Amino acid sequence: MLNSGMLQTLLTGILETLYMVVVSTGIAYIIGIPVGIVLYITSENGICRNKPIHIILGTIVNLLRSVPFIVLLIAILPFTRAVVGTTIGSTATIVPLVVAASPFVARMVESSLKEVNAGVIEAAESMGATPLQIIWKVLLPEAKPSLIVGSAIAITTILGYSAMAGFTGGGGLGAIAINYGYYRYEDGVMLITVLILVVIVQIFQEVGMRVAFKTDKRIKR
Amino acid sequence: MIELKNVSKTFQTASNSVEAVRDVSLTIEKGDIYGIIGLSGAGKSTLVRCINFLERPTGGQVLFDGVNLAQLDRRALGKTRKSMSMIFQSFNLLSQRTALKNICYPLEISKIPRDRAVEKARQLLKLVGLADRENAYPSQLSGGQQQRVAIARALATDPQVLLCDEATSALDPNTTRSILALLRDINQKLGVTIVVITHEMKVVEQICNKVAVMEAGQIVECGPVRDVFLAPKSTVARDLILPKNEAVQKIDDGPLLRLVFDGQSAFSPVLSNLILECRTPVNILQANTQNIGGKMFGQMILQLPNNSASCARVRTYLTEQKIQYSEEDADQC
Numbered sequence: 001m002l003n004s005g006m007l008q009t010l011l012t013g014i015l016e017t018l019y020m021v022v023v024s025t026g027i028a029y030i031i032g033i034p035v036g037i038v039l040y041i042t043s044e045n046g047i048c049r050n051k052p053i054h055i056i057l058g059t060i061v062n063l064l065r066s067v068p069f070i071v072l073l074i075a076i077l078p079f080t081r082a083v084v085g086t087t088i089g090s091t092a093t094i095v096p097l098v099v100a101a102s103p104f105v106a107r108m109v110e111s112s113l114k115e116v117n118a119g120v121i122e123a124a125e126s127m128g129a130t131p132l133q134i135i136w137k138v139l140l141p142e143a144k145p146s147l148i149v150g151s152a153i154a155i156t157t158i159l160g161y162s163a164m165a166g167f168t169g170g171g172g173l174g175a176i177a178i179n180y181g182y183y184r185y186e187d188g189v190m191l192i193t194v195l196i197l198v199v200i201v202q203i204f205q206e207v208g209m210r211v212a213f214k215t216d217k218r219i220k221r
Numbered sequence: 222m223i224e225l226k227n228v229s230k231t232f233q234t235a236s237n238s239v240e241a242v243r244d245v246s247l248t249i250e251k252g253d254i255y256g257i258i259g260l261s262g263a264g265k266s267t268l269v270r271c272i273n274f275l276e277r278p279t280g281g282q283v284l285f286d287g288v289n290l291a292q293l294d295r296r297a298l299g300k301t302r303k304s305m306s307m308i309f310q311s312f313n314l315l316s317q318r319t320a321l322k323n324i325c326y327p328l329e330i331s332k333i334p335r336d337r338a339v340e341k342a343r344q345l346l347k348l349v350g351l352a353d354r355e356n357a358y359p360s361q362l363s364g365g366q367q368q369r370v371a372i373a374r375a376l377a378t379d380p381q382v383l384l385c386d387e388a389t390s391a392l393d394p395n396t397t398r399s400i401l402a403l404l405r406d407i408n409q410k411l412g413v414t415i416v417v418i419t420h421e422m423k424v425v426e427q428i429c430n431k432v433a434v435m436e437a438g439q440i441v442e443c444g445p446v447r448d449v450f451l452a453p454k455s456t457v458a459r460d461l462i463l464p465k466n467e468a469v470q471k472i473d474d475g476p477l478l479r480l481v482f483d484g485q486s487a488f489s490p491v492l493s494n495l496i497l498e499c500r501t502p503v504n505i506l507q508a509n510t511q512n513i514g515g516k517m518f519g520q521m522i523l524q525l526p527n528n529s530a531s532c533a534r535v536r537t538y539l540t541e542q543k544i545q546y547s548e549e550d551a552d553q554c
Binding site: 122124130137144217 | 273275295299300303307311313314316317318326327329358359360361
């Protein structure tokens with residue numbers, strides 16, 4: 001079962017998975033952080049209260065989040081083809097991953113910002129800070145530990161999504177598990193991919209928690 | 222310097238509206254330490270937020286150096302807020318920044334170059350007595366130290382006014398005293414006008430020169446601390462000076478007198494003399510002394526015997542000795 005060819009396949013799978021997950025998480029954050037910030041500051045008690053924007057953005061986020069990933073994956077195949085020119089392979093998988101992960105990340109960012117002590121924001125306002133100064137110098141730095149924990153959760157969720165993409169010809173460990181384990185009944189390969197996925201999740205989670213703990217100055221050491 | 226004209230603030234909720242501040246007018250002069258005292262829910266915190274427009278009043282005007290804050294745009298309001306700093310009950314320091322960086326924060330907002338900001342922050346830390354803790358994070362500082370950092374941060378933009386919202390309410394009595402002493406120092410050395418919101422009479426006694434008593438969103442009396450303290454007119458003011466839970470029990474039917482001693486008489490044996498002169502036993506139901514602005518003041522509630530002749534002798538004696546007194550009802554004090 002585990003000949004050098006198989007090892008090579010698994011290694012490629014790991015690299016493809018990491019590529020898909022890291023790139024799509026990165027893009028999802030580039031989209032999700034601003035969206036999360038806007039959701040937060042336009043809310044009822046936010047620093048830039050704006051009901052219409054809050055409701056419209058919130059609805060879009062909820063709509064995207066309510067579609068199961070496997071359905072979204074298939075539903076946006078034409079969009080994926082339009083963006084990257086193909087629907088097969090790891091690069092093509094990044095498109096649905098970003099579409100699914102961005103609203104998720106936006107909500108994670110919003111909830112991290114909500115944890116910031118309202119008094120600190122009030123203090124900044126009392127000093128005459130502009131909304132942009134409050135976002136850059138208060139909200140994001142104060143929420144940093146929580147944002148890091150959130151990113152560890154986001155990355156493991158995206159890893160789970162990426163495995164599903166194997167069904168529609170996406171690459172990575174998910175594709176290996178489906179092709180060998182599901183279509184060819186090679187339980188051993190299936191088990192190994194599962195183990196590798198578990199290890200990757202553990203590493204992401206552990207690193208995220210440690211970095212968050214290290215950067216959090218609220219913890220007495 | 223700060224003038225409130227008929228300021229009101231009503232909060233609209235889905236089902237009803239709450240009038241937190243109702244028709245408040247008061248004038249705070251340059252150099253004042255102005256106390257605003259009241260029980261919880263009296264609207265003090267909302268009122269102080271109306272002064273720097275953290276809460277926009279729904280009625281009336283707020284004038285700062287003659288400028289109506291309602292007419293300022295966002296940028297001009299921001300600029301005005303830099304000369305009206307604020308400190309809070311819960312300190313509200315940035316938890317992810319060191320003490321020094323917290324003080325740099327308002328300077329960053331004002332776009333002061335980094336090295337000048339750090340230099341200024343160090344001076345301020347020295348002023349508040351924390352020069353050796355510049356690299357400590359708020360979580361590593363005690364409540365009193367955090368409030369000192371908050372005061373230093375508030376002073377960074379060289380404000381003319383410092384608004385203190387229950388600044389000592391989360392601190393123990395000793396720390397409270399030292400923070401109040403620091404505030405008085407700042408008032409005297411830097412000439413910063415201070416507005417103190419509190420529910421504790423002893424805060425007002427220790428540092429304020431003027432006081433306004435608030436109840437249910439309104440100012441029920443105001444004036445120099447000495448006057449309000451010696452002759453409180455409103456029930457709230459009486460409650461704050463002589464808390465209800467220390468209320469006196471009337472023992473028999475004799476009339477009650479409330480004696481007030483000013484700086485001089487607080488030190489002379491008024492009561493012993495009174496008893497000797499009038500040959501009348503009196504019952505002390507309550508007594509205390511307080512230090513207001515460096516002078517000792519005392520008040521005492523006496524019960525006289527139920528005998529009009531001796532009561533008359535006591536009243537005459539008190540009048541002759543120029544000791545302020547007033548008749549009290551048992552259920553009022």
